Amino acid sequence: MICCALKISDKIAEQFDSAVLLMLDGSKMSPDYRVPPIVMYERKDSRWILKDKHTIMLRQWEETRAIASQMLESGDHMLLVDFDSHLDDITKDWTNQKLNTKIEELASPANGNI
Numbered sequence: 001m002i003c004c005a006l007k008i009s010d011k012i013a014e015q016f017d018s019a020v021l022l023m024l025d026g027s028k029m030s031p032d033y034r035v036p037p038i039v040m041y042e043r044k045d046s047r048w049i050l051k052d053k054h055t056i057m058l059r060q061w062e063e064t065r066a067i068a069s070q071m072l073e074s075g076d077h078m079l080l081v082d083f084d085s086h087l088d089d090i091t092k093d094w095t096n097q098k099l100n101t102k103i104e105e106l107a108s109p110a111n112g113n114i
Helices: 002-015 061-074 083-088 097-107
Strands: 020-024 038-044 047-050
Touching: 002 020, 002 038, 002 047, 061 097
Parallel strands: none
Antiparallel strands: 020 038, 038 047
């Protein structure tokens, strides 16, 4: 899977010099996991280098974790369409507008979030 992600990231980096590759470690994605389950690569000298986890700052991780937990519990995460699925069926919206709207609703001040 990483090989495929790196190839796609190479194509993106051709257009955007400051592109990074950010992936979720699905094996660590659970409501109780307190550390962001991410892996990040940055491009240096035409190679993708794993970035040190301790140098990555994620704002509002607790809020993000809570929203992800709500989405996992409600099944809304099943609405996620990745770009690969879009390539298989171009009618699928890889920009995930419906899912983004749901996330915005969950993150709104009306729902107790900042």
